Amino acid sequence: MLKKIAIGLIVIVAAILGYAATLPDTFTVVRSATINAPPKKITPLLADFHRWNSWSPWEKLDPAMKKTHSGPASGKGAAYAWDGNSKAGAGRMEIVEASASHVTIKLDFLRPFESNNVTEFSLKPNGKATDVTWTMRGPNMYVGKVMSIFVNMDKMIGKDFEAGLATLKSVAEKS
Numbered sequence: 001m002l003k004k005i006a007i008g009l010i011v012i013v014a015a016i017l018g019y020a021a022t023l024p025d026t027f028t029v030v031r032s033a034t035i036n037a038p039p040k041k042i043t044p045l046l047a048d049f050h051r052w053n054s055w056s057p058w059e060k061l062d063p064a065m066k067k068t069h070s071g072p073a074s075g076k077g078a079a080y081a082w083d084g085n086s087k088a089g090a091g092r093m094e095i096v097e098a099s100a101s102h103v104t105i106k107l108d109f110l111r112p113f114e115s116n117n118v119t120e121f122s123l124k125p126n127g128k129a130t131d132v133t134w135t136m137r138g139p140n141m142y143v144g145k146v147m148s149i150f151v152n153m154d155k156m157i158g159k160d161f162e163a164g165l166a167t168l169k170s171v172a173e174k175s
Contacts, residue, residue: 042168
């Protein structure tokens with residue numbers, strides 16, 4: 001009986017590991033919102049890490065988080081590093097492109113998991129409003145593939161994107 005249970009567990013683990021190997025090598029999370037403000041009011045909130053505390057869903061995860069800004073105050077080359085508790089983790093972001101219609105950020109996490117991703121904000125005028133699309137993409141290493149069987153990355157990060165876009169909308173529409 002114990003032997004059958006052990007063999008059954010080995011088969012289940014092997015099936016999970018085998019299935020994980022077939023999953024995509026990259027991941028993408030995308031969320032969008034329409035903000036009743038022109039791009040010129042929204043872009044500065046995205047291209048200046050000093051202003052992220054007004055809308056970013058992660059800024060409030062650790063009130064004691066250590067933050068470091070380097071490079072220009074905003075735009076291409078502006079960088080932001082953080083080191084916080086287990087919820088906030090640690091990492092660094094650097095703006096690699098910034099225009100009225102697009103902000104691209106190199107995003108490197110150090111903790112809780114090391115990863116290197118790209119985050120993009122696309123701004124498309126829509127009458128007097130702006131359609132803002134927030135995208136994050138990166139490699140999906142084998143451990144991430146196994147985790148994704150049990151935890152839906154899109155839902156997990158997507159809810160933060162939705163909260164961030166809602167707050168960005170509120171901030172941009174008030175300014």
